[in-house]
Amino acid sequence: MGQYGFNTTLLHGIDNTDPFGATHVPIYQSSAFRHESAEELEQIFANKAMGFSYTRINNPTIEAFEKRIAKLEGGVGSIACASGMAALTNAILNILQSGDEIVAGCGLYGGTVELFDELESFGITTRYVKENVSQEYETLINDRTRLIFAETIGNPKLDVTDIAAVAQVAHAHGLPFMVDNTTATPYLIQPLKLGADIVVHSSSKYINGSSNAISGVLIYGGKFKWDAQRYPGIKPFLKFGPFAYLAKLRNGLFRSMGACLSPQNAFLNNLGLETLGLRVERQCSNALKLAEYIKSLDTGVAVNYPGCPDSPYHELAKKQLHGGYGAILTLRAGSKERAFGIINALKLPLIVSNIGDTKTLVIHPASTIAAHLSKEAQRESGVYEDQIRISVGIEDIEDLKQDFKNAIEKEV
Ligand SMILES: *Cc1c(COP(=O)(O)O)cnc(C)c1O
Secondary structure, eight states: OTTSOHHHHHHHSSOOOOTTOOSSOOOOOOSBOOOSOHHHHHHHHTTSSOOOOBTTTOOHHHHHHHHHHHHHHTOSEEEEESSHHHHHHHHHHTTOOTTOEEEEOSSOOHHHHHHHHHHGGGTOEEEEOSSOSHHHHHHHOOTTEEEEEEESBOTTTOOBOOHHHHHHHHHHTTOOEEEEOTTTHHHHOOGGGGTOSEEEEETTTTTTOSSOOOOEEEEEOSOOOOOTTTSGGGGGGGGGGGGHHHHHHHHTHHHHHOOBOOHHHHHHHHHHHTTHHHHHHHHHHHHHHHHHHHHHHOSSOEEEOTTSTTSTTHHHHHHHOSSOSOSEEEEEOSSHHHHHHHHHHOSSSEEOSOOOOSSOEEEOGGGTTTTTSOHHHHHHTTOOTTEEEEEOOSSOHHHHHHHHHHHHHHOO
16 A cells, blocks of 8 residues: 555545645536547547546546545556446456356355356356365366455355465466455455455445445456456457456446446545545444453353454454454344344344444344345355344444343343
């Protein structure tokens, strides 16, 4: 990140050259940009001059967001999209074609699993590891594999991927490693620095921070050595060197699919980003205190949190994450009825399917975000009938503790 720390970089890391000195990059709420001459626009369309033509391709407010995210994740560039799902779809289809296979982590975000199911009808199949360890990824690789995919912290299983180890396996087989870093955020970990090649975010979550805009973003590390035989589509773009992957996407599928971010939402993300470090620091600290407190109550409610020494992922989380263990924890109440009772008795948390808000959020995954999965698939994803997922917010910790104590003790 250069000479400055995370928060300083966030606030001062990119040039704001607004001609009027606006302290925030303004909302350029314009679909198109006019030019002085036909020649000028010709140059922009031919990628021979910098500039904006049409917001589906790029826009100054969106570009400011992309530059900031690329800097935070340590990438050579990034592309912002209409949603996290749009970012994943773009990131994957930019390099895969019919006949290719993905090897993916277990316990992935439900929407991602549904996307992988959809890709089957386009001839792209996915194999999932059963245990999130690098050896399992390796055993699933064959000569059709073209991508390794994982999430930094799975949700709601809260398994942690060993990014450096999986990257090593991927690269030994000439494969790019893509990481969904939504739940961890670049405040806790920058997967590109540990060997990942492409990072994807649902910036609807922690990056935005206040649940006021749907968006996604993908960041490229610039280092992967593309083999033009295995990834034939990238061949014409190899002349762009470290930007080959991004050049292919922005000139191809991204502009053709049209799932661009709106300037208004890019502005909200730029605003939210300024407090990312502060929020995540507080959310992680609250999550750890809340996890330890609920454990100490001894009420038969089990706590799963990578920050607790009894999590099977504690040592890896400790080694790999810096500044906290994430802000999601899960409880097991003993029965679905008790889980519902606790959720309904809580006064502060909102019952919401989202994560990453400033406010604490709770949900019963088995009947909502994981309801489409079979019982067996739920078990593999770490989803249980008696489970409550908590996305911890920035409230005063004593208030959260009291609220959870009251709700848990009321529902026995
Ligand atoms: C929410 C989420 C997504 C999807 O993002 P949207 O912005 O809702 O499209 C993808 N991955 C993870 C880990 C998520 O939490």
